[in-house]
Amino acid sequence: MGTPPAGDRGRRLAVPSPGALADRLGVSPLTVVLGVLAVAAAAAGGWWALRTPAGPDPAEILPMAGSVEIPVPAPLSVPDAGRIVVDVVGAVARPGLHELPAASRIADAVAAAGGLTPEADRMRLNLAEPLADGSRLWVPAVGEGAGPEVVLPTTGTSDVGRAGAAGGRTGAPLNVNTAGAAALEELPGIGPALAAAIVEHRQRAGPFATVDELVEISGIGPAKLEQIRPLATVVDP
Numbered sequence: 001m002g003t004p005p006a007g008d009r010g011r012r013l014a015v016p017s018p019g020a021l022a023d024r025l026g027v028s029p030l031t032v033v034l035g036v037l038a039v040a041a042a043a044a045g046g047w048w049a050l051r052t053p054a055g056p057d058p059a060e061i062l063p064m065a066g067s068v069e070i071p072v073p074a075p076l077s078v079p080d081a082g083r084i085v086v087d088v089v090g091a092v093a094r095p096g097l098h099e100l101p102a103a104s105r106i107a108d109a110v111a112a113a114g115g116l117t118p119e120a121d122r123m124r125l126n127l128a129e130p131l132a133d134g135s136r137l138w139v140p141a142v143g144e145g146a147g148p149e150v151v152l153p154t155t156g157t158s159d160v161g162r163a164g165a166a167g168g169r170t171g172a173p174l175n176v177n178t179a180g181a182a183a184l185e186e187l188p189g190i191g192p193a194l195a196a197a198i199v200e201h202r203q204r205a206g207p208f209a210t211v212d213e214l215v216e217i218s219g220i221g222p223a224k225l226e227q228i229r230p231l232a233t234v235v236d237p
Contacts, residue, residue, distance in 0.1 A: 086131050088113040090139035091120035105130050106223055109137050117141075126221035132188070137223045173233040176214065177207040188227040194219050208234045 082102030086109045089095045093114025100108050107127035110116060119141040131137065174183060176198060184195035197217050202208065211232050214220050220228070 084131060084133035084135075086112075086133075087136040088139070089136065090144075091117045091141045092139050093117060100131065102133070103130070106137060106221075110139065113139075124215075124222055126223070129221050129223055131223065132227075135188075135223065136226050138226045140222060173231055175235045176211065176232050177202060177234050177236065187231055189220075189224040190228070207236055210234060 083099050084102050084104065085097055085099050086104070087097055088109050092110060093116075095113060098109060098112040100112060105127065106125060106129045109131055110125075110127065116122060116139065121140045121142045121144070124140050174187060176184065181192070181195040181199050184190050184198050185192060190198070194217065197219065198214070201217055208214065211229050211234055212225065213234075214228060214232075215222065215225050
C-alpha cells in the first residue's frame with residue numbers, strides 16, 4: 001500500500017496500542033490495562049453517584065381517587081327570618097292560632113285562617129295592617145258590635161300594668177279621655193302620631209263614649225283595637 005497523502009495524514013487520529021503506550025511510559029502493558037480499567041471504573045462510579053435516584057412509582061404511593069373518602073362540609077344553615085303566632089277569631093273559615101312570617105299583615109292571617117266567611121264585614125278590616133307576635137285578630141260579622149272579651153293574665157308583668165302606670169293608675173286600664181300623648185304611646189300599636197291623633201280627636205269631638213270609638217281615628221283598625229281594648233277604658237273627665 002502506498003503512503004496516504006499529506007492531507008489524509010493530518011485528519012487521522014493515531015491511537016497508540018497498550019504495548020506502544022507502555023514503551024513510552026516505561027511500564028508494563030498490564031499496568032496500562034489496569035490503569036484504563038481504573039479510570040473507567042472511576043467514571044462509572046461518578047456517574048452512579050451523581051445520577052438522579054429513581055423515585056417510587058406514583059401509582060404505588062398515591063391512593064386511587066375512589067379509595068379515599070373526602071369529607072364534604074355540611075351546608076350552612078339559613079337562619080330563621082322570624083315567625084309570629086296570631087290568634088284569629090270571628091268570621092273566618094278556620095279560627096284559631098296560626099303561625100306566620102314576622103312581616104305578615106292582616107291579609108296573611110285571614111288567608112291562613114281559610115279566608116272570610118260570607119258573614120264577614122270586610123269593610124271593617126284593614127287588610128294592609130301589620131301584625132305583631134301574640135296579637136289577636138277579630139274579624140267581625142256584618143252587624144256585629146264589640147268583639148269578644150279578652151282574658152288578661154293575672155300574674156307577672158303585663159301590658160296592663162305598664163299602660164296603667166303610664167296613665168297614673170297602677171294596675172288599672174288607661175283612661176283614653178284623660179291620658180296625655182306620652183301615656184297613650186304605652187298602648188300597643190300606638191306611636192307618637194296616633195297618640196297625637198287621639199288627643200286631637202278628643203279635643204275636637206269631645207270625650208270618647210266607648211273604647212270602640214277609637215276606630216274612628218285613621219290608623220286604628222279592628223285588629224289594633226283588639227289589642228288596645230283590654231288595656232284602655234273611657235271615663236268622663
